[in-house]
Amino acid sequence: MRIAMAQVWQETHTFSAMATGLEDFEKNGLYFGDEIPEKMRGVAEIGGFLAAAEEEVEEVELVPIIRAWAGSGGRVTGEALDFFEEKLVSELRESLPVDGVLLSLHGAAASDRVDDFEGYLLSAIRRVVGESVPVVVSLDHHANITHRIVESVNALVGYQTQPHDPFETGERAARALFAIVKEEITPTVGWQKIPMVAPADRGLTAEWPMKEWFDLARAMEEHPGVISVSNFPVQPWLDVAELGWATVVVTDNDQVLANQLAAELANKAWELREAFWAVRRVPPEDAIRQAVAAKEGPIVISDASDSVLSGAPGDGTCLLKEMLRQRITCTALLPMVDPQVVEAAIQAGPGSQITVLVGGKLDPVFGESVEVTGTVAGVAETGLTSTLSWGAAQMGRTVLLDVGSIRMMVSELRGVGGADPDAYRHFGVEPAEAQMAVVKMYFNFAGFRPIMKGTIMADCPGLSGWDLRQFKWEKAPRPVFPLDELPEWQATV
Numbered sequence: 001m002r003i004a005m006a007q008v009w010q011e012t013h014t015f016s017a018m019a020t021g022l023e024d025f026e027k028n029g030l031y032f033g034d035e036i037p038e039k040m041r042g043v044a045e046i047g048g049f050l051a052a053a054e055e056e057v058e059e060v061e062l063v064p065i066i067r068a069w070a071g072s073g074g075r076v077t078g079e080a081l082d083f084f085e086e087k088l089v090s091e092l093r094e095s096l097p098v099d100g101v102l103l104s105l106h107g108a109a110a111s112d113r114v115d116d117f118e119g120y121l122l123s124a125i126r127r128v129v130g131e132s133v134p135v136v137v138s139l140d141h142h143a144n145i146t147h148r149i150v151e152s153v154n155a156l157v158g159y160q161t162q163p164h165d166p167f168e169t170g171e172r173a174a175r176a177l178f179a180i181v182k183e184e185i186t187p188t189v190g191w192q193k194i195p196m197v198a199p200a201d202r203g204l205t206a207e208w209p210m211k212e213w214f215d216l217a218r219a220m221e222e223h224p225g226v227i228s229v230s231n232f233p234v235q236p237w238l239d240v241a242e243l244g245w246a247t248v249v250v251t252d253n254d255q256v257l258a259n260q261l262a263a264e265l266a267n268k269a270w271e272l273r274e275a276f277w278a279v280r281r282v283p284p285e286d287a288i289r290q291a292v293a294a295k296e297g298p299i300v301i302s303d304a305s306d307s308v309l310s311g312a313p314g315d316g317t318c319l320l321k322e323m324l325r326q327r328i329t330c331t332a333l334l335p336m337v338d339p340q341v342v343e344a345a346i347q348a349g350p351g352s353q354i355t356v357l358v359g360g361k362l363d364p365v366f367g368e369s370v371e372v373t374g375t376v377a378g379v380a381e382t383g384l385t386s387t388l389s390w391g392a393a394q395m396g397r398t399v400l401l402d403v404g405s406i407r408m409m410v411s412e413l414r415g416v417g418g419a420d421p422d423a424y425r426h427f428g429v430e431p432a433e434a435q436m437a438v439v440k441m442y443f444n445f446a447g448f449r450p451i452m453k454g455t456i457m458a459d460c461p462g463l464s465g466w467d468l469r470q471f472k473w474e475k476a477p478r479p480v481f482p483l484d485e486l487p488e489w490q491a492t493v
């Protein structure tokens, strides 16, 4: 069988002023044709597609079209959307005939022209291949499921875990598509939107309440005739018309069962809504005080409100200000995105002392720069790269600026928000010896887990702040929990 495959992956934070252009995809790996399997073997969804194709008993010829990944940020530019549409449409046309199309999308991307970025691209693909060629898509579980997405595909599957499982999800999507092509299954999709949003504080699928909700999905997959069950606790900072959590169930030609299970899973989320909304962040002054007082370090302080994996800029200064105010003397590792300071430090050179206004420049709502005087302790002029389960993320040119005992890693790009201990090791700093390390994300600091002695989630102001009522909502459907009073709701089959 001959299968076209592509990935166009971005998660949009519509309140962010940082537009996501084609250059942001280029920085993180924009690949075409045979370059895709070369670069992505074993990595993320495309790695999963490749692995499943190799395991498949029938001969599978994968036709790689495009791999574009840009992490999380502001809206994708119209120019980038046009580029992806043109590339997908023209390359798919040239690849015809194909027996199926396999796609990896995030599901919560929005462009400055089209809110439903994925729905738009999927309908363009559908127009090329027609109704008879199956299209299967893998999605991040923070996808915003829309009518257009569901109507354009034969099946869709979401990540099963937080931290995420893109490789395994790619394998599951590919296996479903192969089974459809071989006419072993006839996929039927049932789905439900749920009128709720929640911050990511309770996002870990290994912990209650997310665990209870995702465990129910896994249990439903044991049911005969069920192909896949997906929970979608949407990226919450997304002001679009169809915003909301969702459930999607794919069965083998059983619409009634698909609808029933999707409704049951949606009702379970609604039942747990108060628990999903329970936050556990501590004020910044307490976060720093507790980390200083800890018997053993490093304590990882998650600056969740400036999470680069949620679309925030990674240049928040709230914890820096608190460290300076408390005059800490222990070693603190702190990531900061600030291309101007990187340039100033490189111009001054290693060993120089510089006084600069750092951070707070990329977020016009919560951002506030701070003046610091520090010593340029290291320079990585060729740029640093960090790797997460999605692939490589670029930090760009990066410098280490020592401000007293604060070792500030200042980079041009966001990378993985300081969650890669090796980036510090590049400058000869051993993170295991620090008392605290700030990371600009909620949970995905796997690199720190073997060395850290505790975690604290700080409650700073920021674009990925937990209090969704602080944002100015214009398009999201209302009423929605918890922005509005909505005591009763039930999924209808």
Ligand SMILES: [Zn+2]
Pocket (backbone or CB within 6 Å): 140, 141, 142, 164
């Ligand atoms: Zn996600």
